[in-house]
Amino acid sequence: MTYAILEKQLNYRFSDPDLIAKALTHRSANTDHNERLEFLGDALLGLVIAQALYERFPESSEGDLSRMRANLVNKNALALIANQLALGDLISLGSGESKSGGNKRESILSDAVEAIIAATYLDGGMTACKNLVLLLCEQSLSNVAMQSQLKDSKTRLQEYMQAQGLHLPLYKVVSIDGVAHDQTFRVNCLISLLSQPAQGSGKSKRIAEQQAAEKVLQTLGV
Structure with a gap:
């Protein structure tokens, strides 16, 4: 697995390769790690998903929209996306974290997804970020739509x-x-x-x- 393969999966090529490297660096590996990117990515992910749900489910209440968003952006959902992208093969970890199986840990995987979302925003702007989030979450959004359609x-x-x-x-x-x-x-x-x-x-x-x-x-x- 390489950054080039990941970029192909993301349908986005980074102008600044240092950003994707930082997004995939855990704090155990380097002082220049991905935690700040994760913070930004969490907010960006929430915004894009909230807008998508708002537009796709005009009849849903605020409470229903909030529950749908929570299901789409929780750590488990993001870790599934990370596994589909094989991010665990690319995340840089300290030796101790690596030996303990950190590249399979749900929290580390989900944080990496959020960090990549932020890196894409910083590298290519909001349009690139929105396109990436919708690409990564389209299957989950489709499942939500099916659940809404069939809920009764x-x-x-x-x-x-x-x-x-x-x-x-x-x-x-x-x-x-x-x-x-x-x-x-x-x-x-x-x-x-x-x-x-x-x-x-x-x-x-x-x-x-x-x-x-x-x-x-x-x-x-x-």
Whole structure:
């Protein structure tokens, strides 16, 4: 893994290569580390995601938007992005941190993502920064959109079954494919009105359940 490969993944070429090197330097390795960049990147990430959510979900409340943003910018979400980019191979660590597996630590990986966002802003301005954030978070934003679109499917199905005086739907995970940071869940939804279950799939159990419920509703014509 090289900086050139990373730049290709980011779809951005740094005019100042020292910035990307600094963004990938942990404080254990050098006094010129990435903590200040991480601070700036955290604010920039929050701003870009907030604007994207504001524009994409005009009907959502402030509370809903805040919850969606929190899910998109937390350390776990950023560490997943870092793993997809293989940032752990490029982060400079002190010997002690390196021996203890620091290049796999969630906090270090997520900090590096925020630092790269800030480095891109300082190197190329706000447009470059926004483009990068949207590129890195597009899959997560799409998942949020799907969750928003399908959020009532399980509720609608449950209310329908209750109105008919029938047992509630049964959801069962039938498979989980992929690696830890990029999994696909398949869930069956079984109800007494249908002889065969409907199956949904998605990047989370919740999305798969919602999709399965939606398929049942479509089959029932509800």
